Amino acid sequence: MEMTPSSEICSVKVALHIRPLIADERLQGCKDCVSVVPRLPQVQIGTHSFTFDHVYGNGGAEPSAMFEQCVAPLVDGLFQGYNATVLAYGQTGSGKTYTMGTGFKDGCHTGLIPQVMGALFNKIETLKHQTEFQLHVSFIEILREEVRDLLDSASESKSVVANGHAGKVAVPGKSPIQIREASNGVITLAGSTEVAVSTLQEMAACLEQGSLCRATGSTNMNNQSSRSHAIFTITLEQMRKLHSVSPVNDTPDEDMGEEYFCAKLHLVDLAGSERAKRTGTDGLRLKEGIHINKGLLALGNVISALGDEKKRKEGMHVPYRDSKLTRLLQDSLGGNSKTVMIACISPADINAEETLNTLKYANRARNIQNKLVANR
Numbered sequence: 001m002e003m004t005p006s007s008e009i010c011s012v013k014v015a016l017h018i019r020p021l022i023a024d025e026r027l028q029g030c031k032d033c034v035s036v037v038p039r040l041p042q043v044q045i046g047t048h049s050f051t052f053d054h055v056y057g058n059g060g061a062e063p064s065a066m067f068e069q070c071v072a073p074l075v076d077g078l079f080q081g082y083n084a085t086v087l088a089y090g091q092t093g094s095g096k097t098y099t100m101g102t103g104f105k106d107g108c109h110t111g112l113i114p115q116v117m118g119a120l121f122n123k124i125e126t127l128k129h130q131t132e133f134q135l136h137v138s139f140i141e142i143l144r145e146e147v148r149d150l151l152d153s154a155s156e157s158k159s160v161v162a163n164g165h166a167g168k169v170a171v172p173g174k175s176p177i178q179i180r181e182a183s184n185g186v187i188t189l190a191g192s193t194e195v196a197v198s199t200l201q202e203m204a205a206c207l208e209q210g211s212l213c214r215a216t217g218s219t220n221m222n223n224q225s226s227r228s229h230a231i232f233t234i235t236l237e238q239m240r241k242l243h244s245v246s247p248v249n250d251t252p253d254e255d256m257g258e259e260y261f262c263a264k265l266h267l268v269d270l271a272g273s274e275r276a277k278r279t280g281t282d283g284l285r286l287k288e289g290i291h292i293n294k295g296l297l298a299l300g301n302v303i304s305a306l307g308d309e310k311k312r313k314e315g316m317h318v319p320y321r322d323s324k325l326t327r328l329l330q331d332s333l334g335g336n337s338k339t340v341m342i343a344c345i346s347p348a349d350i351n352a353e354e355t356l357n358t359l360k361y362a363n364r365a366r367n368i369q370n371k372l373v374a375n376r
């Protein structure tokens with residue numbers, strides 16, 4: 001059997017998710033300022049026009065197709081040993097958490113992550129006779145360049161009542177988590193909780209525990225969840241029994257040993273992309289000083305560096321080390337990963353300026369090319 005890793009170039013896919021106008025925007029009398037070009041993955045805002053790999057919502061494709069088109073191929077790739085990453089990008093309130101499913105609402109989850117879990121366990125079910133699987137989950141948050149563990153059960157727990165349901169919530173752990181790079185370039189998180197899971201219910205419980213922890217871990221919850229990057233990571237290890245197959249009757253005859261695969265899927269709910277806070281406590285527009293999230297700034301610079309073909313050919317430096325987020329996602333951007341960015345936007349005219357920023361940022365990400373090598 002051929003064991004040399006083959007590599008393959010694969011550009012970052014970018015999908016746009018336009019949420020509907022929400023009640024608050026309707027109350028303010030907002031108008032829809034984003035138009036989708038019929039039958040094309042293209043949008044127009046003012047005089048600007050942008051093309052993506054897919055456009056969902058607001059007259060574009062049905063958002064329900066997003067999982068099958070954008071994420072299911074990544075789940076399939078995991079079984080072949082390909083790393084994968086899904087990034088939700090956009091201003092606060094644009095629907096990142098709704099799209100990913102990293103929020104806790106009415107005791108149940110919707111969004112891409114629960115769908116990933118369903119697809120993952122379905123596939124395992126069909127393959128379990130010839131392959132042994134091991135799954136681990138970690139869930140962390142990067143807030144002000146500090147990595148916090150959202151699954152640290154050893155940390156102090158407190159009872160809370162969420163949406164009328166009493167439950168236990170872990171307070172984010174104090175143990176320092178470090179991002180390390182192995183000699184083969186593989187990035188690992190040292191010190192974060194890795195929960196071994198064997199059922200869909202166990203994995204869903206991790207998502208729920210971490211999401212609750214994220215939502216209630218601070219006194220100023222809105223600020224916190226809009227300024228932090230939440231990263232839910234699934235690690236899939238496989239041990240596949242190899243057989244040589246008889247060319248005559250197609251039945252396995254000789255035991256050829258085992259093949260090992262390991263791949264990671266990062267599901268990332270990024271911090272809000274807006275550059276400044278709009279409102280102060282007294283309703284006046286308070287100048288808070290322009291706050292730019294270090295991770296998003298670095299991510300933008302990494303995207304610029306990778307997206308510029310001329311610079312890429314000259315072998316220019318890519319500033320992965322400028323933030324925890326870009327270090328952790330180093331493999332996902334220009335590296336060994338199938339990556340999808342879901343740019344989330346509001347269609348409301350009051351958000352037009354931020355929406356335009358999101359469209360520009362996400363459009364540049366389409367130029368990134370990843371180099372895939374299966375992790376055998």
Ligand code: ADP
Pocket residue numbers: 018019020022090091092093094095096097098099226272344
């Ligand atoms: P973000 O995480 O980007 O700050 P949220 O996911 O919290 O944004 O969404 C903001 C609000 O909009 C929430 O009330 C959410 O329920 C609603 N919302 C977001 N996306 C959709 C959608 N596709 N359909 C309906 N409501 C949505």
Ligand code: MG
Pocket residue numbers: 093096097098225226269
């Ligand atoms: Mg959110």
